[in-house]
Amino acid sequence: MSPVSSVPPADSAVALAHFSASLSFETDCADVHAALGSDDPRSVDFVLLDVRSAAHFSRGHVPGATNILHGKIVASRLAEYPPDTLFVTYCAGPHCNGATRAAIRLAKLGRPVKVMIGGVTGWLDEGFELAPAGEALSRSDCPRTKEP
Template sequence: MSSTTSHFSLVLETPPASPQEAQRHFLDKLSVETDAADVLLDLQRGQNSILLIDARSTQDFEECHIPGAISLPYRKITAESTIQLAKELPLVIYCWSPGCNAATKAAARLSALGFRVKEMLGGLEYWRREGGPVEGTLGEQAPLIK
């Protein structure tokens, strides 16, 4: 790191939000996101107030997925393909990893159809890093990411 002192801050070029604005932002963010550790703990504690949706391809789901999750590839999400899902139950959507945006796309499509959704940050990769169980034809032998 350089010892040159600068009076200009890249961090503060855009001033920080007020505490109230920051609180609202972070609460808004938490209303649409969760993480693998919280989902795992809820499931271990017997919570049945959420439904897990795997937004990856059917083949990827068959090879490795979270037990109890439903396969709903994001490209196939329509009013018809979701008719069996209860709109009262919040959906937690996941895909491969932080580098995958299938869960984001699925959450956008599902929310447009009237579902309450949260994206599971880190996806299946971080679920497995947290020690979460998986099942499927490859199970634990499946790659962490594709």
């Protein structure tokens, strides 16, 4: 028996439930890139949060991201966003748990949230470019904060 098969796989129904549920918690770099690059403004129906330090953010971030350290995610910082705003968090990459910490804070505040798996590492691995600090979207540029 190989190390792969030494633990038997889950029943197909259990696997389907597990993998289907994972998409409720995660999105990937390609889906975020496609949404941000779409000509349809309705495609950007989320707020992208870079939860790394300001220094890391200024060296390069996903275009359109807003920088809020995961420890600074509090109700007063989110007050301008409608309660149903979907937040997508990311950090440096698979070796960093900042995006998960941010997702926990957002969930505790009752906010819809997903993690962009891969973070900056995944973004670059996909061949997508980072933007310098001056190219971040301000909150007022985000379609989710504008009046209908």
